[in-house]
Amino acid sequence: MSSTSKVFKYVNVLMLALITLAICYTSLQSMRANAWYFNAKNTLQEITGNNIDIQQLNLADDAISLASSLDPAHPHYLQLMAHVKLLKLAVSTNQPDDLAASYQQIEQLLLKSVALRETWSETWIALAKVVSYQNGPTDRVYDYIQQAKLVGPYKIEVHLGAIEIALMNWQQLPPKYKALYVNELKLAAKHGHKFSRAFDIAKQVDALPILCLSFKFGVHFEPVRNSWMFKKQCK
Template sequence: MTNKVLNALANNSALLKWIVFLLAAFGFVWSMQLFIAGNAYYSVKNSIEVWQLSPDKASTQKVNSALDKIDNALNYFPNNALFYQIQGQLFEWKAITEANTKNTDSPTTDLTNKVFNLQEAAKSYEKSLKLRPNWSGSWIGLASVKRQQGELDDEFYSYLESANRAGPQDAILHKFIVDFGLQVFSARSFHYVKIKERLKHHLNLGIENPLSRDFVLKTIQKHNANEAVCRWLRDASYPVKKRIPNCITYN
């Protein structure tokens, strides 16, 4: 074998080693980015779940910290629909926490901040839906923004319908319908008439689903609706009814 052939083989071997090295380096960097982004997502998701059960534990400082984590995750994966969906939830929580600590010197500033945060939330949900149109959480997010804006119009109900088509069994849908439905029921709002059948349906599914059960049961307690819910779910299964206080008697 001539020196020319040997040199060519050596060069090819060196090139192959460099390709393998670069692929390994790329894989390592990608894995690290995925690890960091995944940790950020689950950390923020856990925080939101805690705030949903105990809203007093949320604060603007905590929300801003969570937004920084999701922003970092989106820097690595800018086409992730789930990250945009949870970013939208954080902007909604920021609107809530800032409203709870109003700037009494400037109510105009308070209103401006709320409008801005809700607009940012809607933008995040819309980005999520562009990437994944059949994501129930983002449709619920748009409905939630309308609710915070006090706009319970046809568009609001169309978002609920889209969420139901996308994920009829999703915990986030059960939570929202139960929270909204029991609020308008307690307030004796005419919106209860529009939501009552969905409310009964998602109360049942929400208690069945372990991912929404605690939230649903706590919401029932918050509105002192045990008796009404028990009546609505008279045809539900025993495991569902037994979780509602005083719904099952043995007399």
């Protein structure tokens, strides 16, 4: 074998070794990121009801931040990071000095997530809610809701998200939002016991009377009026 052939052979072996090392490193990083992701999810699952522990949320935030730093282009990690940060804002007694900047950070995480995975309706409706918290029922929020409906037309999370946005902004709700609200109520009511979450959301945003009044008219809401959840919540 000539010296030139030997050089080529050694170069090929070296290149193969480097490629193998790169693949192993990438796989290891992905495994570590996945482990931290499930660490964050499991921590969140331990939080129940209204007794949300800020220390647990901080642990979940640290875990998902590590996961995202190891795999920054993973849309699941970006969405969960946004969700955790939003929960922290909701339960924190000490709001950050610049609340708008915190919401914008969450918005950017969700925008990155939908850019990487456009077909996840939960991310689109989460984005709609976060923008509505900042700016109210704008055209951009409406467009995000429509995008969520496009990729997840039968998802209860989409229906409930649109209902929440409408109830939170009821006093300044444009006509197209009111039509959307009624339509989403009809669709959400078809989900059986899962629809009870609509009453929880209405109570959280101090709009239960509005929700109850919405069901008192129309033949399509007669099953709701006869349901146990309506009789319990709308006395």
